[in-house]
Amino acid sequence: MKKTVLAALALSALATLPGIAMAHPKLVSATPAADATVAKPTVLTLNFSETLVGPLSGIELTMTGMPGMSDHAPMPIKGFTTKTEGKTLKVTLPRALPSGSYKLNWHAVAADQHRIEGSYAFSVK
Template structure:
């Protein structure tokens, strides 16, 4: 009887580790802190499948060459879609991003129904 209880306790102790796994950002294009030529598409690849209707990004231009006091400017008009194996969030821009610095804030919901968010910066030359 003790062996059965011990085995059950060990099995229950390992379940939260599995249940607590959340999607993680594996890669991005452009990468965090990168400087790139004028992109017209951005991608974020995660460790798990995403729920497309609940996942998205906010893109903000935070600096522009030659304008020291440039106020943050939200970028609008882009489309987001989950592509490929369901783990890549693609951001298609209506035109290439102009030179400047940008913050990309993302929020996704994975198959486990947990909302995860993050943010990184990149520059366009």
């Protein structure tokens, strides 16, 4: 009987481990923040709840509106570099973003290898 109880406890403990190890990364904070208006950034920083796998995590940045141009088509922003350090994804832009509205789509992969995606908008004055 003692072996049965110990076996049941061991199985219960093992059953909880995948839940701990399989946590998905969540966006904790970002600069610029969602819905913020900022002055011409050259660096974007996203902080996650889990340590990231660098080559599998990144962003897509699109200018969605330009002052004085109501029919402005969405324009992808290119030429930036991304670097992960632990739980932080740092995006360095080749030059300051011009005035307008932007949509940032992010994807993050942590140790569990599941790709998690999200997006938010911000504006540059």
